[in-house]
Amino acid sequence: MSDQVLEIRTPFHEFEVGFNVIIDLITPSTRVLDLGCGSGTLLARLRDEKDVEGCGVELDQEKVIRCTERGIRVMTLDLDHGLEGFPDLSYEYVVLSRTLQQIINPERLVREMLRVGSKCIIAFPNFAQWKIALRYLLTGRTPIVKTFPHPWYNTPDIHRVTISDFRHFIHDIGGRIEKEIFIIKDTPGTNISWPNGRAEWGCFQISAQ
Amino acid sequence: MDQIGVVETQYLQFDGLRLESGGYLGPLIVAYETYGKFNDKKDNAVLVLHALSGDAHAAGLDENGRTGWWDGMIGPGKGIDTNKYFVICSNCLGGCKGTTGPTSINPDTGAAYGRSFPLITIGDMVNVQAMLVEKLGISKLHTVIGGSMGGMQALDWACRYSDKLESAVVIAATARLSPQGIAFNWVGRNAIRSDPVIPVNHSDSTTGDAKSGRGLAVARMIGHITYLSEETMQAKFGRKRTLRDMDGTTYSLGENEGMGGEFEIESYLQHKGSSFMERFDEDSYIIITKAIDYFDLVRQYGDMVSAFENITAKMFIISFTSDWLYPTSMSMAIVRALQAAKKHVSFVEVDLPYGHDSFLVPQGMPTLTRIVRGFLKGV
Numbered sequence: 001m002s003d004q005v006l007e008i009r010t011p012f013h014e015f016e017v018g019f020n021v022i023i024d025l026i027t028p029s030t031r032v033l034d035l036g037c038g039s040g041t042l043l044a045r046l047r048d049e050k051d052v053e054g055c056g057v058e059l060d061q062e063k064v065i066r067c068t069e070r071g072i073r074v075m076t077l078d079l080d081h082g083l084e085g086f087p088d089l090s091y092e093y094v095v096l097s098r099t100l101q102q103i104i105n106p107e108r109l110v111r112e113m114l115r116v117g118s119k120c121i122i123a124f125p126n127f128a129q130w131k132i133a134l135r136y137l138l139t140g141r142t143p144i145v146k147t148f149p150h151p152w153y154n155t156p157d158i159h160r161v162t163i164s165d166f167r168h169f170i171h172d173i174g175g176r177i178e179k180e181i182f183i184i185k186d187t188p189g190t191n192i193s194w195p196n197g198r199a200e201w202g203c204f205q206i207s208a209q
Numbered sequence: 210m211d212q213i214g215v216v217e218t219q220y221l222q223f224d225g226l227r228l229e230s231g232g233y234l235g236p237l238i239v240a241y242e243t244y245g246k247f248n249d250k251k252d253n254a255v256l257v258l259h260a261l262s263g264d265a266h267a268a269g270l271d272e273n274g275r276t277g278w279w280d281g282m283i284g285p286g287k288g289i290d291t292n293k294y295f296v297i298c299s300n301c302l303g304g305c306k307g308t309t310g311p312t313s314i315n316p317d318t319g320a321a322y323g324r325s326f327p328l329i330t331i332g333d334m335v336n337v338q339a340m341l342v343e344k345l346g347i348s349k350l351h352t353v354i355g356g357s358m359g360g361m362q363a364l365d366w367a368c369r370y371s372d373k374l375e376s377a378v379v380i381a382a383t384a385r386l387s388p389q390g391i392a393f394n395w396v397g398r399n400a401i402r403s404d405p406v407i408p409v410n411h412s413d414s415t416t417g418d419a420k421s422g423r424g425l426a427v428a429r430m431i432g433h434i435t436y437l438s439e440e441t442m443q444a445k446f447g448r449k450r451t452l453r454d455m456d457g458t459t460y461s462l463g464e465n466e467g468m469g470g471e472f473e474i475e476s477y478l479q480h481k482g483s484s485f486m487e488r489f490d491e492d493s494y495i496i497i498t499k500a501i502d503y504f505d506l507v508r509q510y511g512d513m514v515s516a517f518e519n520i521t522a523k524m525f526i527i528s529f530t531s532d533w534l535y536p537t538s539m540s541m542a543i544v545r546a547l548q549a550a551k552k553h554v555s556f557v558e559v560d561l562p563y564g565h566d567s568f569l570v571p572q573g574m575p576t577l578t579r580i581v582r583g584f585l586k587g588v
Contacts, residue, residue, distance in 0.1 A: 061559065061560050061576075064557055065557075065576070065579050065580055065583070068555070068557065068579070068580050068583035068584055068587070069579060069582070069583035069586075070583070071583070071586060071587030072587075073553070073554075073555045073587075074555055074556075074557070075544070075554075075555065075556040075557075076556055076557050076558040077556070084545070085541075085544065085545035085548045085549065086548055087548060087549055087551065090548075090551065
């Protein structure tokens with residue numbers, strides 16, 4: 001098998017459905033902290049569509065400046081350093097969209113998210129999706145796919161996390177999964193059979209027990 | 210694009226000021242400049258606060274054609290757009306550029322205050338700025354913005370006059386000066402003290418006020434080293450030499466005015482020191498650096514969170530990656546305390562290599578312009 005990229009998915013944030021899934025979860029007129037907020041697209045939509053008071057965290061300078069130019073409140077912070085300084089339960093929602101797999105210590109960050117937010121929304125690519133898994137099995141090599149688009153030796157996606165992994169992880173740290181949404185071929189759904197093998201993306205709403 | 214053009218410094222007189230130390234200082238003159246126009250509601254005023262060696266001339270040209278110290282940021286279409294905002298900048302209390310300071314005449318003696326000028330604080334400077342703002346008929350400022358000492362003032366403004374500003378931009382500043390900062394200021398003042406003011410010739414009225422000592426120049430050179438980064442010095446000067454005919458047996462201690470030293474960095478510092486001597490007063494330098502050293506919101510309010518308790522303004526904190534005099538950790542301390550006090554705070558650490566001076570150098574202006582313009586628009 002060649003190294004060509006499997007044509008199965010689009011990055012979560014780049015298509016409307018990724019945003020829409022998160023936006024649908026959020027109650028209007030709440031406070032939302034978006035970790036790894038990029039240029040502030042999600043927060044701008046939440047502000048305009050749901051009257052949300054948002055704050056973003058981003059490390060990339062160009063993206064931070066874009067946020068400022070769009071009137072999005074933003075902080076230059078490294079998520080690998082945790083959320084020190086954010087008071088307990090100071091946000092209704094803390095969002096971590098397609099960044100979980102890039103955090104050095106996801107446990108520490110997710111525990112921090114549960115401390116800071118009443119509810120946390122975490123969306124990540126599912127490495128157990130059957131096409132990826134099959135490719136992994138057949139070639140014996142780490143697949144390069146659109147959800148994990150870089151070769152293993154030079155990638156920000158340092159964790160190859162699966163939906164099943166995530167469920168166990170939340171259980172282990174004493175969190176509670178309130179909602180699960182799975183995205184297959186740009187279509188979100190909640191009642192899906194075998195999501196660990198079929199979903200391209202998982203989006204979870206969790207809270208502290 | 211229009212330019213601001215020639216700007217004239219204006220002056221306002223006040224009866225006086227009760228200092229935080231308890232003393233009274235009066236009468237009081239405040240030098241200031243304004244750019245742009247008030248809108249109908251007078252709610253578009255931006256107060257710009259200068260750093261240690263700055264003055265009221267922030268933008269445009271003065272009558273000698275000298276460009277303002279933040280002309281890159283203030284003007285039509287610039288970061289602080291004078292087509293939208295009415296911009297005010299005043300010389301700080303204790304300064305030597307028009308506002309009452311050590312070079313002003315003490316009405317009790319008829320002579321300049323000199324070293325008898327009372328100790329002042331950053332809070333005193335802010336109180337004077339507030340008097341000016343009130344006199345100009347502004348009930349609420351859109352923004353106060355400043356870097357370094359100006360950033361300390363912006364922070365103090367937000368704590369002290371929370372109902373008089375919508376937002377504050379605090380650039381490369383700290384809520385309490387570090388011991389390292391105090392140390393550099395101490396060395397600077399020591400240089401001045403070790404080289405006392407000696408009037409060149411008392412009997413000659415043309416040189417009676419001239420000062421022969423170079424202590425202030427040395428103080429400025431030390432300051433300049435702390436405002437730059439190692440990277441900038443490397444890039445700008447490297448180990449380049451200016452006096453190529455040095456034969457390896459002679460050297461310069463900078464005794465020839467204008468000749469400077471052997472290395473380019475030496476000549477640069479020599480030039481900066483000399484030009485500073487011509488434009489600044491050493492007693493002002495002493496009194497202002499003392500005020501910077503004393504600035505400590507933690508000591509003043511018990512802790513930083515308490516200091517920020519009454520803040521209602523939207524706070525914007527900016528630091529620079531290469532600033533080792535007021536490093537990011539100090540801005541972070543402000544940010545964390547503001548968060549703990551549940552205030553509206555934004556924080557940007559700007560990746561610029563120019564050290565503490567990053568907010569002043571032209572190369573940093575495009576980046577800073579986008580950030581400041583964006584924030585002001587969102588207030």
